Amino acid sequence: MDAPLVAGPETVQRAAAARRRRPVWLTGSFVLGLILLFWPLVAALTIGLVVDPRGLRIGAAPVGSAPSALHPFGSDNAGRDLLTLLAVGTPPTYVIGFVAGFLATAFGTIIGLISGYARGATDTVLRGIIDVTLGIPALAVAIIVTALLGSISTEQLALVIAVLIWAFPARQIRSQVLSLREQQYVFISRLSNQGSLSIVFTELLPNLLPFVMASLVASISFAILLAVGLQLLSLGSAEPTLGLVLQLAISGGALSRGMWWWWLPPAIVLVSIFIGLFLLSTSVDRLSNPRLREVADAG
Amino acid sequence: MSTDGRTPADARTPADANGAGNPDAPLLELRHVGKAFRSGRGRKATSLVALEDFSLTLDGSPPRIVALAGESGSGKTTVANLVLGFLTPTHGEVLYRGRPVAQLRGRSGTGFRQEVQAITQDPYSAFNPFYRVGRVFDTVIRNFPLASGPEDARAKVAQALDFVGLSPERMLDAYPHQLSGGERQRVMVARAFLLRPRLIIADEPVSMVDASIRATILELMLRLRNELGVSFLYITHDLSTAYRIADELIILRRGQVVEAGDPRTVIEHPQHPYTRLLMSSIPIPDPDHRWQGRIAELQAELNEDLEVPA
Amino acid sequence: MQADERTGADAEGSAADRLPDDPVLSVENLVVSYASAAGRRRAVDDLTFEVRRAETYGLVGESGSGKSSTAFAILGLIKPPGQIEGGRIRLEGTDLVGLTREAWRPIRWRRISLVPQGAMNALNPVMRVGEQIGDAIEAHDGRQDAAGLRERIVALLESVGLTERVVRAYPHELSGGMKQRACIAMAIALEPALIIADEPTSALDVVVQRAVAETLMEVKQRIGASVILIGHDLGLQAQMVDRLGVMYRGRLVETGPSRELFHHPQHPYTELLVHSVPSIRGGGDDTLTGAARRARELAAAADELAKTGIPTLRLVGPDHWAALP
Numbered sequence: 001m002d003a004p005l006v007a008g009p010e011t012v013q014r015a016a017a018a019r020r021r022r023p024v025w026l027t028g029s030f031v032l033g034l035i036l037l038f039w040p041l042v043a044a045l046t047i048g049l050v051v052d053p054r055g056l057r058i059g060a061a062p063v064g065s066a067p068s069a070l071h072p073f074g075s076d077n078a079g080r081d082l083l084t085l086l087a088v089g090t091p092p093t094y095v096i097g098f099v100a101g102f103l104a105t106a107f108g109t110i111i112g113l114i115s116g117y118a119r120g121a122t123d124t125v126l127r128g129i130i131d132v133t134l135g136i137p138a139l140a141v142a143i144i145v146t147a148l149l150g151s152i153s154t155e156q157l158a159l160v161i162a163v164l165i166w167a168f169p170a171r172q173i174r175s176q177v178l179s180l181r182e183q184q185y186v187f188i189s190r191l192s193n194q195g196s197l198s199i200v201f202t203e204l205l206p207n208l209l210p211f212v213m214a215s216l217v218a219s220i221s222f223a224i225l226l227a228v229g230l231q232l233l234s235l236g237s238a239e240p241t242l243g244l245v246l247q248l249a250i251s252g253g254a255l256s257r258g259m260w261w262w263w264l265p266p267a268i269v270l271v272s273i274f275i276g277l278f279l280l281s282t283s284v285d286r287l288s289n290p291r292l293r294e295v296a297d298a299g
Numbered sequence: 300m301s302t303d304g305r306t307p308a309d310a311r312t313p314a315d316a317n318g319a320g321n322p323d324a325p326l327l328e329l330r331h332v333g334k335a336f337r338s339g340r341g342r343k344a345t346s347l348v349a350l351e352d353f354s355l356t357l358d359g360s361p362p363r364i365v366a367l368a369g370e371s372g373s374g375k376t377t378v379a380n381l382v383l384g385f386l387t388p389t390h391g392e393v394l395y396r397g398r399p400v401a402q403l404r405g406r407s408g409t410g411f412r413q414e415v416q417a418i419t420q421d422p423y424s425a426f427n428p429f430y431r432v433g434r435v436f437d438t439v440i441r442n443f444p445l446a447s448g449p450e451d452a453r454a455k456v457a458q459a460l461d462f463v464g465l466s467p468e469r470m471l472d473a474y475p476h477q478l479s480g481g482e483r484q485r486v487m488v489a490r491a492f493l494l495r496p497r498l499i500i501a502d503e504p505v506s507m508v509d510a511s512i513r514a515t516i517l518e519l520m521l522r523l524r525n526e527l528g529v530s531f532l533y534i535t536h537d538l539s540t541a542y543r544i545a546d547e548l549i550i551l552r553r554g555q556v557v558e559a560g561d562p563r564t565v566i567e568h569p570q571h572p573y574t575r576l577l578m579s580s581i582p583i584p585d586p587d588h589r590w591q592g593r594i595a596e597l598q599a600e601l602n603e604d605l606e607v608p609a
Numbered sequence: 610m611q612a613d614e615r616t617g618a619d620a621e622g623s624a625a626d627r628l629p630d631d632p633v634l635s636v637e638n639l640v641v642s643y644a645s646a647a648g649r650r651r652a653v654d655d656l657t658f659e660v661r662r663a664e665t666y667g668l669v670g671e672s673g674s675g676k677s678s679t680a681f682a683i684l685g686l687i688k689p690p691g692q693i694e695g696g697r698i699r700l701e702g703t704d705l706v707g708l709t710r711e712a713w714r715p716i717r718w719r720r721i722s723l724v725p726q727g728a729m730n731a732l733n734p735v736m737r738v739g740e741q742i743g744d745a746i747e748a749h750d751g752r753q754d755a756a757g758l759r760e761r762i763v764a765l766l767e768s769v770g771l772t773e774r775v776v777r778a779y780p781h782e783l784s785g786g787m788k789q790r791a792c793i794a795m796a797i798a799l800e801p802a803l804i805i806a807d808e809p810t811s812a813l814d815v816v817v818q819r820a821v822a823e824t825l826m827e828v829k830q831r832i833g834a835s836v837i838l839i840g841h842d843l844g845l846q847a848q849m850v851d852r853l854g855v856m857y858r859g860r861l862v863e864t865g866p867s868r869e870l871f872h873h874p875q876h877p878y879t880e881l882l883v884h885s886v887p888s889i890r891g892g893g894d895d896t897l898t899g900a901a902r903r904a905r906e907l908a909a910a911a912d913e914l915a916k917t918g919i920p921t922l923r924l925v926g927p928d929h930w931a932a933l934p
Contacts (some may be wrong), residue, residue, distance in 0.1 A: 184424040188435070188487075191383070193412045193442040206429040370814035480672065509671040510841060510885035511908055514901040521897055536815065539844075539887040543897055580819040582844035584886040586867045589848050594819045595770070 033279030040269040044090035047083065055081030056088065056240065067261050074261035077252045082245075086265055089240040092154045093273075096161065096227040101220030103162035108169030108219075109212055113200050115170070116177025130174070133167035142226055146235040157236050161223050168222070169215035176211050180204050214284050221277040228270060242266050324397030326359025326498055326530055327382060333390035334377050334554075349377040350554045353391070357532065359497060362524045364531040366541035366562065369551035375534045377554075379500045382532060383417060395498075413443050416496040420503035422483035426475035433471035435490055445493060459489040463519055481512035488519045495527060502534045517544050538581055542566055550574050631702070632659035633802050633835045634683070639696035641678045641687060649694075652678040654859035656696070657922075660803065665829065665836045667846040667867070669882060670856035676839050679856070680807050683837075684723055685713050701802055718749040722796040724789075724825070726808040731792050732780040738791050739776030742766075745795050765794045768831070769824050786817035790824055800832045807839045822849055843886045847871055852928075855879045857911060860919045865929030875931035877910035 054060055061075035068074070073082035115126035138161075145160055146152065152160075180186070181204065189199050205212075230236040231243020249255075249263035334350040353374070357365055369375045380386040381393050384404040393400045395411060403411035419425050426432065436456045439445065446452035457467045463485040470478075470486060478486070484504065491499055501520060505513040517540060523529040535541055541548055541562060548562040550573070558571045569575045579590070579597060641653035653675040660666045670676040681687050683698055685705060698705040700721055708716070725731045733741055742762050747753055753761070763773050769790040780788055789809060796804050806825060810818040826849060829836050838850055846853060847867065854864040855878060863876040874880040881904055914920070914933070922930040 183427075184419050184421050185427040187417075187419065188425055189427075189438070190385070191412070191417055192438045194438060203427055207427070370816070510843070511671065511881050511904050513885060514897060514904045518897050518901040538815075543887045576816055580816040582819070582822075582842065582848045583888055584844040584847045584871065584883060585888065586847045586871055590819060590823070593823055594816065595823075598816075 027283050029279045030283035033276045033283060035276070036272045037276030037280065040090050040272060041094050044087045047087040048091070051081075051084045051087050053084065053088070055084030060084075064257075064259060066259075073265060074259070076245075076248060076254075076262050077259075082262060082265070085240050085245055086242070086269070089242050089245055089266075090269060092237065092239060093224060093227060093231075093242050095154050096158045097220045097224035099155065099158035100161040100165070100223035100227075101216060103158070104166040104219045104223070105169045105212065105216045107162070108166040108171075108215065109173050109205075109208075111166070112170040112173030113177055113204065113208075116174040117181055117196065117200050117204065127174070130167045130170045133164075134171065136164065138164040138222075138226060139229055142230055143233065143235060146230055152237060154237055154239065157227065157230070158223070161226050164226070165219060165222050169212075169219055172211060172215050173208060176208055177204060180207060210284075214281065217277065217281040217284050221274070221281065224273060224277070242269060246270070321397035324394070325356050326396060327355070327357040327532070328394040328397075329353055329355045329378070329381070329391065330394070331391040332378075332381065332388045332393060334374075334381065334386065335389045348554055350374040350381075350388075353378065353551075353554070353556060355549065357498070357530055359530050360528075362528045362530040363546045364520070364524060364533055364544055365547045365549065366533045366535060366545035367549050367551060368535055368538055368541050370536055372553065373551040374554040375551055376502065378551075379417070379502050379532070379534055382498075382500055383415060384411070413494055414497040415500070416491050416494050416498075417500040417502060418484075418487050418491055418504045421507055422480045422487065423475075423507070425487060426483060428475055430474075431471065432473050432475055432478065432486060435486065436471070436493060439490060439493060443494065445495075455493060456489075459493040460486075462492050462522075463489045464515075465489065480508050481515070484508050484512070484516055485519070488516065488523070491529075492523065492527070496529060498530050498532065499523070500532045500534065503536070504533075505540060506535070506537060513540070520544060538566060538577065550577070632661050633701060634660040634837070635697075635699040636679075636683070637697045637699070639679070639682060639698060640694040641675070641682050642692055642694050644690035644692075651694075651859050652691070653682065654919075656856075656859070656861055658854050658861055658864055660835050660837055661852075662802075663829075663833050663835060664851040665826070665838055665849055667838045667840070667850035667853040668856060669839075669841055669843065669846055669853065671841055671882075673858070674856040675859040676856050677807065680723075680805050680837070680839055684717070684721065684805060714749070718745060718801065719799045720801050721803045721805065722799070722801045724792050724796045724804060724806040724809045726811055731795070732788060734780050736779075737776070738778050738780060738783070739766075742791070742795050742798060746798050750799055761798075765798055766791070768797075768828055769794045770820070784817070785813050786821050789813065789821050793821070793825055793828060797828050797832055797834070801834060803835050803837070804829065805837045805839070808841075809838075810845065811840070811842075818845070825849075841882075843871075843882055855882065858915055858919065860932065861922065862911075862919060862932040863930065864922070865926060865931075869926055869929045873926060873929075875925045875929070875933060877907040877914065879931075881907035881911065 055071075057080070059079040061071045061079050061081045063079045064075065064077050065071060066074050071081050071083065073086065075081055076085070111126055111130065115123045115130070118126075141164060142160060146157070149156075177200075186199060186203060189203050194203075227236065227241075228243040231241045232247045234244060234247055236243075243266075246263060246266040249259070249266070252259075252262070254260075254262040332350060332353045333348070336347045336349060337344050338347070339345055351374075355365070355378075357363060367375050367378060377386065381388055382395075382400065384393075384400045387401050395403055395415060400411070426435065433456075436459070440452045440456070446455050456471070460467050460470055465482065465485055470482075475483060487504075499520075504520070505516050508516060520531060520533070521544060524531065533541065533545060538548075545562045547559070548565045549559040550557045550565065550571070552573050558565055558569065558574045565574065566578060569578050576594075576597060580594060582590070636659065637657050639653055639656040640651060642649045642651045656675070656679060658666075668676050668679065678687070678691070681691075682693055683700075683705065685708060687693055693706055696706065700716065703716065703720075705716070732738070736744075739759075739762050742765065743753075743758050746758065746761065759776070762776060766773065766775050771787060771790055771794070775783065775787065775791065780791075783791065793809070796806075809825065810821050813821060822845065825836065838846065840846060850867050852865060853867045853870045855862050855870070855876065857876075857878045863870060863874065863879045870879055871883055874883050884900065884907075885904060887900070920932050920934050922932050925931045925933065
């Protein structure tokens with residue numbers, strides 16, 4: 001009776017489970033999301049190789065000029081070459097987003113794991129810290145901090161942001177751990193003399209990967225959002241960034257003066273990044289939402 | 300399934316030389332154990348009494364199967380967790396070979412852990428879906444002094460799987476979802492065989508397994524007792540299986556022992572009203588022996604309230 | 610098994626034990642399959658059986674037997690990737706296969722209803738029980754006047770042994786047995802001709818199980834309905850059913866009066882199931898080792914019979930059919 005001739009729902013579930021081992025999130029929308037997210041980075045890095053950094057200086061190009069052969073993206077009202085500006089200003093946004101996102105997710109996951117598994121006093125303390133951190137309005141604090149610190153490097157900004165957003169993944173992971181730890185295989189592990197740390201990292205973490213992935217995408221999104229928000233307020237680093245360009249464009253009256261080449265490219269890039277992140281997060285969401293059972297319950 | 304005719308003595312592993320506790324004391328002893336769970340804090344704290352004045356002695360030689368039967372909320376799972384050391388009693392003592400379990404868990408942890416094992420109810424969640432089935436054995440071999448080297452380990456695992464009638468080639472590399480419930484439960488029994496414990500807490504080991512495999516699993520438990528000298532605390536709500544396999548039967552209700560004794564006597568001549576209610580409710584697989592009367596009337600007669608709303 | 614073959618064979622059997630009425634439910638050559646990575650596989654394979662008026666028919670089988678898929682098919686609940694590939698399901702003459710949602714509306718709850726496994730899935734945790742029953746009634750029987758509806762709900766609850774206080778209670782305030790009885794009340798609200806009870810007592814304690822089982826039998830008697838009792842606990846089946854059907858790998862391997870199957874099982878799988886429940890009636894002459902060995906032998910025999918395709922049912926006793934060569 002180990003290999004039935006006709007497949008009952010149990011066999012179909014096994015087949016479905018086997019299918020789950022293939023990347024189910026590798027859908028069209030995931031690939032599209034990746035493209036939308038990364039093409040600006042690829043473009044910027046490539047162009048950055050060939051571009052002349054002197055284009056960043058004021059007066060490098062005729063002031064407020066429309067796109068031309070010499071300056072394909074035109075120039076802003078201070079005569080800076082916009083192509084150079086964009087090529088140099090785009091990558092830092094990614095750096096901030098990814099560094100902050102990874103840091104926040106890694107730290108948040110570890111805290112969530114420990115808090116959810118340990119329970120008792122440890123959990124109470126950690127959960128308190130998580131809750132308090134969640135209550136902090138990230139943008140407001142980021143504004144205050146960056147305003148106080150003045151000009152800081154991209155890496156430092158990433159760190160500031162990570163400190164503000166790690167609590168989201170922590171809470172997510174903690175609640176998953178709370179339910180996972182009741183699984184019988186955790187009980188069996190304890191019976192097999194496995195240490196708590198080993199259980200947390202070798203038994204629970206692999207089953208949490210979908211949630212970690214989802215948290216990662218969410219964290220990166222949030223980090224980029226915060227970073228651009230700060231840049232639009234001309235806070236954060238003084239280096240040229242996407243947000244800064246956009247901010248200058250708006251305050252420089254690009255809209256009313258019809259200088260579309262100034263505000264449109266950064267806007268397009270930002271929109272593309274966010275749509276890309278959105279698509280990624282919805283397709284990764286399928287991973288952490290195992291409604292992959294299309295079959296009726298076992299009979 | 301081969302029986303290799305080993306006596307309990309040769310089947311034991313080096314761990315026994317420094318086995319946990321005092322070899323002369325009974326294997327397991329619970330003395331007037333009470334367990335209450337508190338929730339909430341301060342004035343709004345409520346206390347749920349899971350177990351009250353519970354006592355049990357399991358000698359261990361000769362090895363015995365003691366069945367602890369009860370419905371949900373009877374406290375039987377609490378007893379399991381107390382014996383395994385995952386809970387500490389609010390009152391009374393839980394002693395393994397004369398030493399409190401709480402002590403043993405901490406220090407000579409390895410000895411106690413190896414000697415007191417469990418077989419759980421749900422074969423589906425007993426395996427981490429991320430890893431192959433073989434890892435269950437790897438973990439145990441890594442954490443306990445069971446084998447002298449990788450060759451010996453392989454041989455011992457093969458022997459354990461052979462005991463339960465499964466083939467290592469098929470099992471070790473498979474993923475849990477590729478196995479049936481019955482196969483998974485047998486792997487759990489093989490794991491127990493590998494560990495050579497003195498006491499196994501079997502918590503509803505057959506309730507989630509197809510009826511056709513139940514007898515096989517129960518038979519494996521009997522063989523563990525007969526061939527390896529393992530005693531069992533068999534926790535169940537199904538009295539028919541207890542009848543089949545137990546040397547002693549204890550009926551639990553709402554944390555208290557209601558009746559205890561030889562299974563045949565308790566089942567065929569129940570004394571306590573609750574036991575009588577229980578016996579008359581068991582559905583007998585024979586259309587010629589249907590329930591007599593109505594349970595509501597029996598309940599009123601015996602003055603036992605059936606259901607307590609949550 | 611063709612319907613006409615069966616009638617012909619019946620004529621040979623005793624005419625006296627054939628009920629005069631047409632069957633309430635007639636399932637003919639039902640095939641339910643599911644799409645999977647390995648192609649389409651059949652969960653129910655050419656199933657034919659009938660349920661007669663006012664009888665309790667037990668459908669038993671273990672995991673993978675197809676009994677739940679059968680229940681879903683009868684209730685029109687098979688969704689992709691599952692599909693009814695063929696066959697007919699006739700409820701009092703109406704073919705249920707391929708009906709549209711609209712066509713199902715007058716049928717569900719009025720002519721056929723369900724007592725599900727685990728009341729958790731059936732009862733809405735944020736609605737009071739009385740409201741839920743009221744909703745079910747109004748959804749299938751049209752709007753009712755408030756007073757009349759309340760009376761009806763109270764009467765229904767009382768008929769399953771629940772007091773009026775349950776009307777205003779939330780599901781979490783009730784015990785498992787009470788919740789299950791509330792589900793039974795919902796299932797009989799519109800007095801359907803057929804009730805499908807899918808393992809209605811599986812999560813309940815044994816004493817409560819008996820109470821709920823007895824309740825189901827009582828209400829069934831009162832409204833003259835037929836019941837299909839799906840499960841794998843043969844002890845319970847023996848207590849409750851008039852006739853029994855045993856499913857194995859998607860096919861019916863034996864069916865007939867319950868006494869016949871329990872005392873004279875013909876198919877090895879039936880014998881396996883019947884004997885896998887240790888009886889506490891005393892006797893106990895059968896050792897565990899013997900029982901385990903017999904179970905394995907019977908399982909092997911059943912497997913053997915199934916290797917070249919499970920044969921069609923043939924008559925082996927009074928109203929008793931088995932899939933033997």
